[in-house]
Amino acid sequence: MANAAWWYIQRITGAALLILLIAHFWVEHFVSEALRRGDLTYAAIRARISNPTWQVIDIAFLLIALLHGLNGARNVILDFSRIGRAGARAATMILIVAGMVWAWWGIEAFKNLR
Amino acid sequence: MRGLIVKYGGPFSGMVAHVIQRVTGLLLLVYLFLHVRTIYALSQGPEAFDRAVGAFHNFFFKLLEIALLGAVILHALNGVRITLIDLGVGHERQRQLFWVWSIGLGGLIFLAGAIPLFISSILRH
Numbered sequence: 001m002a003n004a005a006w007w008y009i010q011r012i013t014g015a016a017l018l019i020l021l022i023a024h025f026w027v028e029h030f031v032s033e034a035l036r037r038g039d040l041t042y043a044a045i046r047a048r049i050s051n052p053t054w055q056v057i058d059i060a061f062l063l064i065a066l067l068h069g070l071n072g073a074r075n076v077i078l079d080f081s082r083i084g085r086a087g088a089r090a091a092t093m094i095l096i097v098a099g100m101v102w103a104w105w106g107i108e109a110f111k112n113l114r
Numbered sequence: 115m116r117g118l119i120v121k122y123g124g125p126f127s128g129m130v131a132h133v134i135q136r137v138t139g140l141l142l143l144v145y146l147f148l149h150v151r152t153i154y155a156l157s158q159g160p161e162a163f164d165r166a167v168g169a170f171h172n173f174f175f176k177l178l179e180i181a182l183l184g185a186v187i188l189h190a191l192n193g194v195r196i197t198l199i200d201l202g203v204g205h206e207r208q209r210q211l212f213w214v215w216s217i218g219l220g221g222l223i224f225l226a227g228a229i230p231l232f233i234s235s236i237l238r239h
Contacts, residue, residue: 011197011200014193014197015197018190018193018194021186021190037234038234038235040167041160041163041164041167042156042160042163042164043160046160049156062150065146066146069139069142069143069146070143072136072139072140072143073139073140073143075136076136076139076140102146102147102150105150105151105153105154106150106153106154108154108157109150109153109154109155109156109157110156110157111157112157112159113156113157114159114160
């Protein structure tokens with residue numbers, strides 16, 4: 001994809017992350033007595049994470065964060081190193097694979113909830 | 115280096131902001147890795163998850179948590195500033211925007227979160 005497109009994607013995902021992060025922060029720190037005390041336990045978050053709507057929101061949040069974070073890391077790598085075209089391609093491939101494993105961990109987390 | 119300075123339109127605050135954005139961005143990526151790896155333990159059951167989260171309940175990670183708050187605020191506010199400038203808003207005031215918005219407002223929000231965090235999670239444990 002053209003670099004200009006990635007430039008837009010970085011801005012749009014950044015704006016989305018700002019809203020999602022504020023919501024996430026609120027939901028994980030302020031909605032219940034236990035969470036306000038900072039007691040983040042399975043019991044404290046079970047009801048929320050068992051809810052399919054929240055699971056979709058959380059997974060979307062993770063995918064947007066990975067797109068933004070790994071694209072940002074790619075920008076840093078391409079700006080600050082002289083690795084050539086082949087090196088840039090290799091770095092991009094490594095970041096894509098890392099992103100897939102990362103996303104898998106996040107999605108897998110919601111399986112077998114008890 | 116010269117190319118970057120020209121691209122970001124200022125020899126001082128633009129460059130500082132640029133470096134801050136990249137360093138905090140990479141640090142947040144490291145945090146996201148730890149965060150998602152920990153959340154993954156949900157699939158291993160309640161005991162495994164509480165054990166995984168418990169690994170962070172110590173002085174060192176409580177301090178890092180406060181640093182995380184600072185990194186998020188800086189990255190978010192500075193990101194908003196960069197986006198506004200890209201859209202043509204406040205272009206001639208990007209330097210003031212950095213100090214007033216990213217550092218000034220960011221510092222206030224940070225203190226509003228960091229002081230209660232420090233009292234509740236460090237002094238009381």
